[in-house]
Amino acid sequence: MSDILISAKELSVHFPLRGFTFGERPVVRACQGINLDIPKGSFVGLVGESGSGKTTLGRAMLKAAPISEGSVTFTDTDVTYDLATLDGQELKDYRKRAQLIFQDPYAALSPRMTVRDIIAEPLEVMKITKTREETDARVREIAAMCRLNLEHLRRFPHAFSGGQRQRISIARALVSDPHFIVADESVAALDVSIQADVLNLLRSIQEQNHITFLFISHDLSVIAHTCDFVAVMYLGNIVEAAPTRKLFSETAHPYTKALLSAIPSLDPDDQHKAEKLEGEIPSPINPPPGCRFHTRCRFAKDRCKTEVPEWREMSEGHSVACHFAEELA
Ligand code: SF4
Numbered sequence: 001m002s003d004i005l006i007s008a009k010e011l012s013v014h015f016p017l018r019g020f021t022f023g024e025r026p027v028v029r030a031c032q033g034i035n036l037d038i039p040k041g042s043f044v045g046l047v048g049e050s051g052s053g054k055t056t057l058g059r060a061m062l063k064a065a066p067i068s069e070g071s072v073t074f075t076d077t078d079v080t081y082d083l084a085t086l087d088g089q090e091l092k093d094y095r096k097r098a099q100l101i102f103q104d105p106y107a108a109l110s111p112r113m114t115v116r117d118i119i120a121e122p123l124e125v126m127k128i129t130k131t132r133e134e135t136d137a138r139v140r141e142i143a144a145m146c147r148l149n150l151e152h153l154r155r156f157p158h159a160f161s162g163g164q165r166q167r168i169s170i171a172r173a174l175v176s177d178p179h180f181i182v183a184d185e186s187v188a189a190l191d192v193s194i195q196a197d198v199l200n201l202l203r204s205i206q207e208q209n210h211i212t213f214l215f216i217s218h219d220l221s222v223i224a225h226t227c228d229f230v231a232v233m234y235l236g237n238i239v240e241a242a243p244t245r246k247l248f249s250e251t252a253h254p255y256t257k258a259l260l261s262a263i264p265s266l267d268p269d270d271q272h273k274a275e276k277l278e279g280e281i282p283s284p285i286n287p288p289p290g291c292r293f294h295t296r297c298r299f300a301k302d303r304c305k306t307e308v309p310e311w312r313e314m315s316e317g318h319s320v321a322c323h324f325a326e327e328l329a
Contacts, residue, residue, distance in 0.1 A: 045227030
C-alpha cells in the first residue's frame, strides 16, 4: 500500500484570460510542471510570496482548479482517484475525503446561520447523516474536538472572536471526516496571540485523527513551528522542498534563503544578515525564461537566463531547482 496520500506529477494549471478576441489569448501560468508527494498523516507546509501559485496548487489538489497538464493522484486505503478525470459520484465522494479551511474566518461563515447549522451543512448536503439526531451527535462531537462549547452551537458567527470563528471553520471542514485538508493561510487573519492557539489545535487534530494537511502560508516562521516538511514555491514552480529541520539548516535555493532572512529576529545583531529580496514577483502571464527567479537572484549567471534548472535531489528528502545549489548551500 502506498504511503503517499496525494501526488502531483508534472502538474500545470493554466488560466486563459477572457475578453481577447484577436490573436493568441494570454494565459496565466499559475503552476508549471510541479512534482509534490504528500505522505499519509503528514503536515506539509507550502510557502511563498503572494502570486507564487500556492493557493492554486492547493485548489488543484482539491479538484477546485483545472488540471491543464500532468496529474494529481489521491490514494486512500480503499480507493485511488485520478483528479484530472474525476467526476460524478466519485467526485462527490472525494469532496467528503478532501476539505478546505479558508483564510478569512469573518467571510467564510454565513452570518444568518447558527454555528450548529454551519457545522451541520456539509453532513446534510453530502447526505452523510440520515436523521437529525445523528447530525446533532456528529456536530457535538466535532464541536468538542475544536474546543467549542455546546452553548456556542445556538449562537450566530458575529458573537465570536476571530480565533473562535476559525475554530468553527475548522469544525465545518472536519465534520465529513476528511483524510486530507488544505488549510489556506488559515491563521493569517488572526492576531499573533491567537495564531498559536489555532496552530496547536490543527496540529493536535492532525495527530489524533491521522489527517494529512497541506498548510499554505506566506510566513516561513509559522511553517517552521508547525510542519514536518516544507515546499517553497516561486512563480508557479516548487524551487526547494525538504524536511523542515533540513530546509532551515541546509538551505540551498537563493529564494528560500531570502525568505528565511526576512524572518524577524529579536537579536539586533541579526539584522545585518537580512538578504533583501529586490523587486516584485514577475507576472505569471509572461514568466522569465530559464530560471524564473533569475530577475531577482543576486547569484544569477548567464546560464540562468536561458536554461531551466533541473529539479533534483541533493540529499535524502531534500530537492532543489537551482543550477548552483551545491555551491550556494
Ligand atoms: Fe539564482 Fe541561477 Fe539558482 Fe536561479 S538557477 S536560483 S538564478 S543561481
